[in-house]
Each structure stands twice: as C-alpha cells, then as structure tokens.
Amino acid sequence: MIEVNGAGRRWSIGELARATGLTVRTLHHYDEIGLLSAGERTAAGHRRYTGADLRRLYRVRALRALGLSLEEIADALAEPAHMRDLLDAQLRELDAHAARIAELREQIHGLLGRLHAAPEPDPEDLMTTLEMMSMLENHFTAEQRSRLAARRDEMGPEAVEAARTRWVELVEELLPHVANGTPVDDPRVGELVERWDAVGAAFHGGEDTKVAARRMWSGNSGELSRALPWTAEQLTGLVAYVNQVRDAR
Structure with a gap:
C-alpha cells in the first residue's frame, strides 16, 4: 500500500500499478470509464496521480472487494x-x-x-437422481424445496418409506379400476383416492407444494415414470382418473 503522507507527492501510472497490485491496463480502463482519473498531467502528457486520487482508488478497491460492480462503485462515489x-x-x-x-x-x-x-x-440411477433434482429446481421454489426437505426430516426415513409403500399399494389397487372403467363416483375408488390424498399431504405439507408437484408431473411424466415399475401411459391415465374422482366428490 502506498502511504499518502504528503500533498506534494505524485505517482506515475506504472508506480501506482506496482504498488497496488493492479495492472496498467486496469488503471487505463478506470480512467476511460471515469472511475479514476489522474489528477495531473506532465507537460509531455503523462499521468500523475495525487494523494486524492490514491484515496479514491483505495475506496474503489474496498467497494470492489464487497462485490459491487464498477458501475455501482461509480454511483456510490458520486x-x-x-x-x-x-x-x-x-x-x-x-x-x-x-x-x-x-x-x-x-x-x-x-x-x-x-x-x-x-x-x-448404477450410473443410470445417478443420472435419474440428477434429472429429478433439475425438475425440482424448475417447478418448486427454493422455499418450497426447503419445506419439502424439512418435512422429510420430520417424518424420518422409516415413515417416508412406509408412505412410499402405501402409495405403491394404492397405485396397484387403482390401476385395475382405471383399466376396467369403474365409475368415478364409486365409493370404493373414492375411499382409495382419499387415502391417496392423505399420503400426498403427509409429504407436501401445503397446498402450494401439492400444486407444484402436480405441475411437475404434468410436464415430466415420461421422465418421472422411468424410475417406476409402470409405464408413463398407465400413470398418466391414473392421475387423470384420480382427478376425475376428486371432481366427482
């Protein structure tokens, strides 16, 4: 660091660059954008920096270290x-x-x-997980993802696995109704969908995350179904059927 201890001291651009660790090119750029200009010039036109210029440069560097852009720094100094x-x-x-x-x-x-x-x-499992993370990024806000993670932590691994098992059982029970065209107002399917919604509520913990999850499924059913034992067509038909049952109720 250069000590500013005299009003009469002047520094050339090369001296300033060596003392501050900046490049001459950087100092030229600062001059071009009006962020730091030499206070004086010699008769030959060479830059000479004054004590006031140095104090301004130290402020520029301090603000730059805080992550401000050069434009923001210029605004702050002005x-x-x-x-x-x-x-x-x-x-x-x-x-x-x-x-x-x-x-x-x-x-x-x-x-x-x-x-x-x-x-x-399995590398394929790894890629599937990474795809899922990408889908979560696109359809859930950071706050929603945080709530989902917190909810899983609250439930604990055993409860999470038990809920997944219940969901698989519900899928297996509902798919025959979809295939056979069971009326959506049938009390049997109404009871199954109630259980389906209860499992979902345990995971989501909020209406907004439930809506986001349905939106994610709607746009990515093919990718999501690859990790499941059913086809995308089966699951898409099942989700549509479940929605019809909800409407009928």
Whole structure:
C-alpha cells in the first residue's frame, strides 16, 4: 500500500500499478470509464496521480472487494447517500447465494448418501437422481424445496418409506379400476383416492407444494415414470382418473 503522507507527492501510472497490485491496463480502463482519473498531467502528457486520487482508488478497491460492480462503485462515489441502498442490495444477493450454496450442499450430501448406500452404484440411477433434482429446481421454489426437505426430516426415513409403500399399494389397487372403467363416483375408488390424498399431504405439507408437484408431473411424466415399475401411459391415465374422482366428490 502506498502511504499518502504528503500533498506534494505524485505517482506515475506504472508506480501506482506496482504498488497496488493492479495492472496498467486496469488503471487505463478506470480512467476511460471515469472511475479514476489522474489528477495531473506532465507537460509531455503523462499521468500523475495525487494523494486524492490514491484515496479514491483505495475506496474503489474496498467497494470492489464487497462485490459491487464498477458501475455501482461509480454511483456510490458520486452519491455517497446511495451507499446504504447498494450495500443492502448486495447483502440480499449474498444471502440468497449463501442459501443456494447451503441447498446445493444438502442435495449433494443426499446424493452421496444414496451412492454410498448402494453396494454398486448404477450410473443410470445417478443420472435419474440428477434429472429429478433439475425438475425440482424448475417447478418448486427454493422455499418450497426447503419445506419439502424439512418435512422429510420430520417424518424420518422409516415413515417416508412406509408412505412410499402405501402409495405403491394404492397405485396397484387403482390401476385395475382405471383399466376396467369403474365409475368415478364409486365409493370404493373414492375411499382409495382419499387415502391417496392423505399420503400426498403427509409429504407436501401445503397446498402450494401439492400444486407444484402436480405441475411437475404434468410436464415430466415420461421422465418421472422411468424410475417406476409402470409405464408413463398407465400413470398418466391414473392421475387423470384420480382427478376425475376428486371432481366427482
């Protein structure tokens, strides 16, 4: 760091670059965009930076270290009153980024847990899991994904597996009704759909996540069904039938 200890001291652009660790090209760019211009010029036209220029450069570097863009830095230096708003916005972005990193860590931990639990991890299973993660990104908000994860944690592995088993049993019981054309107002199918909805409610914990899950299925039934023992056509028909039963009730 250059010590600014005298009003008469001047620095060439090369001296400034060497002392601050910046490149001459960067200092030229700062000059071109009006962020930092040399306060003086020699008779030959060479830049000479003053103590005031150095103080401005240190402020630029400090704000750059906080992640502000050059445009935001110029605004902050021109209008110091804007500094609080800029820093508030930057903090919100950093908080969102930190939350995203934490979420990714949880996803990767979960993925690694499944891989470690398998005696011989199947690359196809890995790709299916990654596809599922991508679908969740596209159809659920970060807050919804967080609630779903929290709900699974509350239930615990045994309860989650038991709910999945109940759902599989319900699929197997409902598919024959779909194939045979059982009327949607039949009390038998009404009771099965009630149980279906109860299982879903245990996982979703909210109407908005339930709607998002149905939207995800509607747009990705083919991909989702690949990991299940039924065809996409069977499951698409089943979901449509379940919706008809709900409407009939």
